[in-house]
Amino acid sequence: MNSDELPKEWSSEESINIYKKMLMIREFETRITKDAGKIKSPLVHPYTGEEAIAVGACAAINEEDYITSTHRGHGHFIAKDGDVNLLMAEIYGKEGGICKGRGGSMHVADFSKNMLGANGIVGAGPPLALGVALASKMRNEGKVVLTFFGDGASNQGMLHESMNLAATWKLPVIFILENNKYGWSTPAQTATAVEDLSLRAQGYGIKGVIVDGNDVIEVYKSTKEAVDLARKGGGSTLIECKTFRWQGQTTTDADKYRSNEEKEEWKKRCPIEIYKKRLIRGEIIDQTMIKEIEEKTLEQVELSVKFSKKSKKPDTGTVLDDIYKNPIDIGGN
């Protein structure tokens, strides 16, 4: 596949939008890292360096289609058109957050956008994706589900069960494996004996493909193909996206387990730079627009921080709300 060319079906606006989203993710993560001291949670996982996967994959689906996410969910949230203000406020633990401050970074979700939630349990998204896909199938809605997960998650039993069921029932689920070579501090080769996890697809009877996870167009094209197949009732695909996270596991992780050489090597392959160059070559954008987009993005991030700071802390009087649809008498003090 020649991913140097922009997909024919993308308008200029769409092509630029892809760029904007990737940049937004980058700047968003940069900002929360800077604000880590204010945010305080040690469990905030930035997506920096992996932007092309969420954005490329989500570009291949429609608004009505679903995604499930991981502990590293901000990128997926933004890629699925989630509101940055609501995202930032959630991470800040504020009433105005998308989950009213209940969930935090590991649980950002926007059900109005069919973004079914980041998840604190590694490997827990895919089993849920099965059900969403089944619902779509039973109701003949033609909707598909993208389920994101990591190389570390691949070794969870839940992944095995999910891929097997998706394959057997030909469910419209696409498994998007973000292979960033590490599960927390653990190198993939310490956790498994195979280099390519996509090899596992054949054991379930589905197609497995490998793509350059830093190339948004490649990710898009593979996902599109898988989505088309799924919509036609052809079932599931496993797409392994090779990538690397630039930052530590969390915004506060010292990241001593990876060499500087490795990090620098990967930074040379910045997904945003790669795509930007193509846009320039394709004369879709120029330096003025780039500048403008950068400024606009930073401004939006800044505004989201302002929004978050202005948003109130959640009202402690509401702490027991939303456990059940209709409140019941619960144990308390």
Place this chain on the structure above:
Amino acid sequence: MNSDELPKEWSSEESINIYKKMLMIREFETRITKDAGKIKSPLVHPYTGEEAIAVGACAAINEEDYITSTHRGHGHFIAKDGDVNLLMAEIYGKEGGICKGRGGSMHVADFSKNMLGANGIVGAGPPLALGVALASKMRNEGKVVLTFFGDGASNQGMLHESMNLAATWKLPVIFILENNKYGWSTPAQTATAVEDLSLRAQGYGIKGVIVDGNDVIEVYKSTKEAVDLARKGGGSTLIECKTFRWQGQTTTDADKYRSNEEKEEWKKRCPIEIYKKRLIRGEIIDQTMIKEIEEKTLEQVELSVKFSKKSKKPDTGTVLDDIYKNPIDIGGN
């Protein structure tokens, strides 16, 4: 591999012993099926038709080597040289049973023979096998572990995690998949989209092989090869044995979900008959010996029933024993 010939390393005595064990399993299961009304438990799973797997695989290991078993564990118990009296008495729920009547059919175990137990939870044996193999490896004992499981169990998350860890740590565990085409009433093709589950081995980076599970020599040879590899530090193998269970899922199952044709077809491929013919062709046994072995086997089974009937019911005064190594104060009435 020409499994028509007996392995050169087998003495006549050994070759005959293989036959005796298979026959013992057959007659044992036949008897407990006949006695189902007396035994009363609806959760007794006969191994009839699959004898070649347990016996062939266990012929490839030594007394010090380990096995883990399944809910369908009588065959494994007998193949690992367990005492038939103690086995029968356990199924009869008697004090003289191998587990003093605490465990029953689904939990028969003989730790003195390194038979680490039948297990009521589908897929729970393999994770335990990892640890036994690791212990052997850490102590440089050179012992290997055979872990038996079914086609149904293959779709359990625990299997995935176990194969991956075994592969990554190069543990001396051999995965013996008893593919009898059904998980309880569910045909394998309803439970998975692939015909050959051994295909999954490559996704972990271990060797996967398929053998005729009704051919005790083929099972033996494949297991031997895997055992040799494991002992040399070469790690794990997945051996898929294609077979069929002759009886219902349990001794009381009406077995309406499988056609008579299918059952008859498989009965023509009786593992005991196949092997017996070879012994005759190889002039290892003759009709007199066959008769003698048959009688002896039936007699032993009969004796085990007598032993069981004579054995006392467990003393109810001991019901709280053996929970902890040294008793502690526990909640009671």
Place this chain on the structure above:
Amino acid sequence: MTTETIKMKGSDAIKLAIEEEMERDESVFIMGEDIGQYGGAFSVTAGLLERFGPERVRDTPISENAILGCAVGAAMAGMRPIAEVMFADFLCVCMEMIVNQAAKARYMYGGQVNVPVTIRVPFGTGIMGAAQHSQSFESWFMHVPGLKIVLPSDASDFKGLMKTAIRDNDPVMFFEHKRTYYYTNEVPLDKEFMIPFGQARKFTEGDDVTIVATGAMVQESIIAANKLKEENIQCEVIDPRTLVPLDKKTILGSIEKTGKLVIVDEGCKTCSVSAEIAALVAEEGFQYLKRNIVRINTPDVPIPYAPNLEREIIPSAKLIQNQVKNLI
């Protein structure tokens, strides 16, 4: 509406409820291991495949996480799935989807989503299931905010509570004691017969002792109460029917009258359902108590296989009778 009733056993009453709800609402479907052609390990779903077809009666691989995850995900997408875990003991391989996902989704996502899933769980002793096919885990789930816990004790309650469970918008754990599958009583045929959650049921009236029991222990308690009546000891047997929400009022009201509480529960004693009920009464009904509370449970032991050993440890009518007499 009909006021007709028909005598049937527990397992058939569950099936009837499921059947009626599947007929009424297209979004209801069932899934689990061997529930289709085979009809389930306890024949609860026998015949439903023929009736509703394989799209709505789904046989699954032996992949409990995938079964539960699929059900929970479908519920999030607006379906009303009923998932079966073949034996309660197998909950140990699929706690994740129940505890960390279904129970928490609504709260941790800030109220954005409902999870109207019903999880059916056959449990308890009585079939020589031994340590791994006999357990009672309902107290674990009472400890998990976000779940509702139902535990009926006879056929009519099975029907009425199952229908409520299916229509409920929160995740419901529906515990079915294996022995109670075979208990028969009169079951209303009314298709709108629904028993609200949080309403205990009183089987007998009396001033002397309150007996709170669940599942198969309800029958044992009724038998004991009837025997005790002959000796002029009047017991109130109360079945909470739903453990979350729990009908504190009925329990406390009864103890206000009797001043004495015996709790009968098949779970292993420590941290079982009986612990919560005892604690609740020690907190909120202490002023009524004239005697120490008595808990009758299976002791803290894995369930043994041999029937005489199993009988030895499972609370019986006889034991209840004796304990009540000791208390008085």
Place this chain on the structure above:
Amino acid sequence: MTTETIKMKGSDAIKLAIEEEMERDESVFIMGEDIGQYGGAFSVTAGLLERFGPERVRDTPISENAILGCAVGAAMAGMRPIAEVMFADFLCVCMEMIVNQAAKARYMYGGQVNVPVTIRVPFGTGIMGAAQHSQSFESWFMHVPGLKIVLPSDASDFKGLMKTAIRDNDPVMFFEHKRTYYYTNEVPLDKEFMIPFGQARKFTEGDDVTIVATGAMVQESIIAANKLKEENIQCEVIDPRTLVPLDKKTILGSIEKTGKLVIVDEGCKTCSVSAEIAALVAEEGFQYLKRNIVRINTPDVPIPYAPNLEREIIPSAKLIQNQVKNLI
């Protein structure tokens, strides 16, 4: 033997215990996610890889069932493994190996096998972990016969109890409250310093109220007790330290003196540890009780992310103080 002590924090005391036992006994080894080079999510095992090498300090894939199964199997084969579950919440993906295997093997196999495994479990609130990284599940395991349950509250207890756990021949769940990792006190350097299971620890003496608390709630209770002392209310703060076996005698003995019991426990209230302790006292210590029992727990709610919401629901010294005063 040395009588020397050194001030250190909880996490370091656990490490010291593990280090000493690994030195003493070759069959002891540790395994878990990111416990090697990274030193564990809470730095408990930092430095052990360098010291003992990758054979005995094993980084694993994110496969909790395989980790636990491997540990349990190794224990059956005579090793003394220590397995870490990175957060208690992840127990939901690996209950099987603990509940149906480790806990039951000895009994269901008729006493043929020992399972000397120690399972380390960081748990509890305090790091904005929200619903899936903050839970307290110890009561679940109290409900499972065959397990021993340890829950220390400060550094010296961490050391003494960890050593006992490692040498114990039964499976031990070792719960470590995240907040208590940072509490410091004097820890004995004696390599044979071991605290026996089943012996509660009394922190303060008093005639007015018995406070039974666990984990991080012990500190809160001590603070409350000290404040109450200023108001002339004398409390006994008791930490059971091991929940199975439980030191009933010390608890009941204290209540015999005070007649009043407050239980403080961070788990969500229903069917929590506090339920069992309350039930036990309502059964066996009823005659001593002058007041209703008071349980102070986190209410039945998934743990929220926002720090002010979390603070609102977690029992604090202030709340304990008020509840004790209300009781008197």
